[in-house]
Amino acid sequence: MLKIKGLHVYYGLIEGLKGVDFHIEEHEIVTLIGSNGAGKTSTLGAIVNSVKTKGEVEFFGANISKLPTHKIIQRGIALVPEGRKVFINLTIEENLRMGAYNNDENFERMRDRMYELFPRLKERCAQLAGTMSGGEQQMLAIARALMGEPKLLMLDEPSLGLAPKIVGELFDTITRLRSEGITILLVEQNAFAALKVADRAYVLENGKVVLSDAASNLLHNAEIKKRYLGG
């Protein structure tokens, strides 16, 4: 589905990514793990062409690396950014409406589907998003991204700042979305939780992929345990 070749990201003279290769197959959950500054967010920004890049991003066989961001999103890639960034002064339903800007003809069908997936959002549909808890806002941010019916959903640090119980619910949701046919690229500092739900993982260090393997293997890899899983 997605093939990344020789991807570089530049912030002026700073190189955020230094030649990254990886791929995602349909229906997989792939996770990128790595410490602060490893290049995880830069990778997501490069895929939607919101940062300065060099290299190739192929989506279903087409090179999309030079397309403007909105065209990339139209092709079926959605990004839930770190920090959620829901529209706090809009209601839940209005946030979902914004997420359907590319898919307005299917708004009602998708809204109802999101309310099935996330019953809490239905209960609170007329409430301002800014008054919801962090976990609810995260669910809303995911639902809003799904309103456009993406083929690939990219999540940047979705568990950041959430209570442990809510983190569990969030990862259950991610697994459920995959079972509904959505492919997921998950960026996480919570490497343990990410490896538990993912099929495969890439470990980034200093803007490069230093290791890739089945997630279940990495959970038992001594070096990964020491560096990313707290021993």
Ligand code: ATP
């Ligand atoms: P974190 O989890 O801390 O967000 P990350 O793995 O997502 O880390 P990136 O944010 O992609 O890492 O950063 C990769 C490198 O690029 C880092 O060295 C970072 O300092 C640098 N970088 C990222 N954004 C910018 C920016 N806007 N301007 C300058 N340098 C940047």
